[in-house]
Amino acid sequence: MDILRVSDLRIGFTVHGLARDVVKGVGLRVPAGKTVALVGESGSGKSVISQAIMGLLPRAGSVTGGEILFRDPLAPDAVIDIAALPREGPGIRALRGGRIGMIFQEPMSSLSPVHTIGNQIEEALLLHRPMPKAQARELIEAMLKRVGFKNPHRASGLYPFELSGGLRQRAMLAMALICQPALLIADEPTTALDVTIQAQVLDLMRDLQTEMGMAILLITHDLGVVANMADEVVVIFHGEIMERGQVEDIFRRPRHPYLKALLKASPHFDMQEGERLVALREARARPPAAAKPAPAPAADAAPLLRVRNLHKTYVTGSRGFFGKGSLSVVKAVNDVGFDIRRGECLGLVGESGCGKTTVSKIVMRAVTADSGEVIFDDGHRRTDVLALEGEALRAFRPRVQMIFQDPVSSLSPRMTVKSILREPLVIHERGEAPGQAERVKALMQDVGLDTRFLNRYPHSFSGGQRQRIGIARALALDPDLIICDEPVSALDVSVQAQILNLLKDLQAERGLTFLFISHNLAVVNYMADRIAVMANGRIVELAPRHTLFTRPVHPYTKALLRSVPFADLDRKLDFKLAAPGGASDDSGWGSAFKHGADDRELTHLALGGGHYVLARPNADVKELVS
Incomplete structure (x- = not known):
């Protein structure tokens, strides 16, 4: 029996009086007890389809044709066409959160910051199943225990900001499952999570699916997750289905060129030395071979960056009246040291909270270390970075630049691209206005963006284009070292390949040196020459x-x-062996x-x-x- 059957679905958006179809005749099914993966790039229509199923389309959007038929196992003879239900009527409200649950990509923005976890789950429960509060609390704590909270009573009284990313996602899962839905829609549920936490969340979803007999519609662009979770796969591009079938057929016998291209765009551990990712659309038209490679440094040259004995502690908690209170000391960085040679890429990997970003901020002088040494040696002069102050620090800053994780929040929404790229040149007094304008155009061409876009604002670009603007800004002052802090974790597989290839090309052309921070081991494997693994500081x-x-x-x-x-059916992930207590739990070492x-x-x-x-x-x- 199919829990959900979508037939010839068409969804249109009206913006500034102009109508545009974004989903064009999509058809898919979700059988009872099975997992169906909906795969595609950003902008392909995946999330819009999930919003239509939940009755959560924005005001500018509407279903212009087709059916969304939901068959509840508790009443199999009653089939509901969700597309025909009034937008905010009692029919869709009874289904949404009750018989159809949903977990979102970013739990921090989808959980209320001013209500406790217990209150938010209680609200979802009492809306659909009125009961005494004491009984509701028992059910909530039982559900929190099922999704992996060790102390459910304490967890129910915590606020979202007091939880890690993995625990917030578990809280979202508890809220979606508290009413025991027949269908769970998971929209990119593990994109922002570490591999170990991702394995735990996926294992939890599989266990609960078996226990509750629910169907799952899994929306993702991670083909590794699809290979390990899905029974059937639907591949979508620009609002149209390119290919659909059993997971065996999709991975072993792909037919559509788009699906083949997606499979080739994913970095994997079997890549040969020098092998290049096949991006769907390269960032730049010119081939990398056209550029002259930068001269290699001498074998006996001193490292560009030498880090020794870095320490950084944070004191958390609060001191109450009369000096009473609970204070705890956290060693974020504990005796860290490494070298980065000129022209190489050093990968820094580890789970969230291990101290990777703190190390990068210390090197950038955005955070002050408690102790340690950071020596920058450009071949002419050795600089003690941690001792720099005032004008000397300002003069050093162009030597080390950063590419940030989130291209949306790292670009000012009130500045045009031209202003964003020119700003570093103005601050550090590099040239006059005409020369700066020429430099900005050259930077746009370097990252494969049309110079006609210079007067646009960041919101008018895609995620991959915004990240290219971030790369161009980092290159503006010709730095010796670029710190890449999770630069592709928020991007689709195809755009990720484009950005990684661009970074490798720029490294070859300019002799750039990278400190590449990521929790995606396949990405680090593709980019890095050497890798440092970090745990517990x-x-x-x-x-x-x-x-x-x-x-x-x-x-x-x-x-x-x-x-x-x-993304290989012959190498399925053993979720139980992956990291039962989290990789940084040293009890098993x-x-x-x-x-x-x-x-x-x-x-x-x-x-x-x-x-x-x-x-x-x-x-x-x-x-x-x-």
Whole structure:
């Protein structure tokens, strides 16, 4: 039996009096107890279809044709056409949140910041199943326990900002499932999560699906998630279905060129040295071979950046009246050190909260370290970055630039692209106005954007185009080092390939040096020459890219690699083995990798070939490697 059947669905939007179809005759089905994945790029119509099913289309949008038939297993003879229901009538309200649940991509923006988790779940429950508050609280705490909260009573009294990203997503899942829906719509439920947390959330969804017998419509652009979760796959492009079928047929026998291109655009661990991602649309028309490669540095040259013994602690909590209160010290960065050679890309990976971004902010001088050393050596002069102050710091800032994770919030909505790209040149007094205008045009061409777009504002660009503007801004002052902080985590697979290829091309042409921060191991594998793995504020393993992925030694690195979903049906992810307590939980690590009361008991042991692992000094190196 099909829980949901969408036939010839057409959805149009009216903007400034002009009508435009964004979904053009889509048809799909979601059988009872099965998972159907809806796959496509941003702007393909995936989320609009989910909004239509939930009756949540914006005012400018409307269903202009077709049917959305919902068959409730509790009343199989009654079929409801959701498309024909009044927009805010009792019919759609009874279904939405009751028989059809939904979890959204960004739990922080879809949860109320001023209400506790328990209150928000209680509201969803009492709307559809009125009952005494005491009974509702029991059900809520039972559901919170089912979705993985260790202390459900305490969790129900917490606010969303007090939870990590993974726990917020679990709270969203509890809210969507509290009324035991027949259909769960999951719109990019794990995009912003680490691989280990993603594995836990996906495993939880599978367990609850089996337990409750519900159907899932999974909306995603991650083909690894699709291969591990879906029974059927529907591929959509520009509002039209390109291909649909069983997951076996889609991955083993793809037919449509668009689906084949999506599969080739995903970075994976089997890529050969020098192999390039096949982007659907390259960022620049000219081939990278047309550019002259930058000269390689001498083999004995000093590293461009030398970081030693970085420490940063934060004090959390509050001090109450008369000095009473609860204060706790968190070691965000704990004795971190590494080198970055000129022209190389060092990858920095780890779960959220491990200290990656704090390290990058210390190098950028956006955060002040408690202690440590950061030496910048351009071949002519050694600079102690942490000692710089005043005019000396201002003069140094152009040498290190940053590409941020979210291209929307990192670009001013009130400035044109021309103003955004010219601003660094004006601040650092690089040239006169005519020369700056020429430089801005050259930057646009470097990142593959039309110079006619210079007078537009950021909101008129796609996510990938906005990220290219961010890259152009980082290049404006010709930096020696660029820190990339999760630069593609918010982008689709196809746009991600475009941006990664662009960064590699620019690195080859200009001899750029990258510190590339990400939790996506496949992306780091494609970009980095060497990789540092960070856990609980410390670098636990450092190795050349190929060595780290083929011969990982530290249990934390192994847990991260076990949690990566492959877009390959022959290498299904074992969710139970991935990271049951989170990869950074050291209770499962061997004694060789655990410290006692003193952190200094651990040291970085050399395993050969530039491979280092954090372990006890007396640990047997041969035993660790084997």
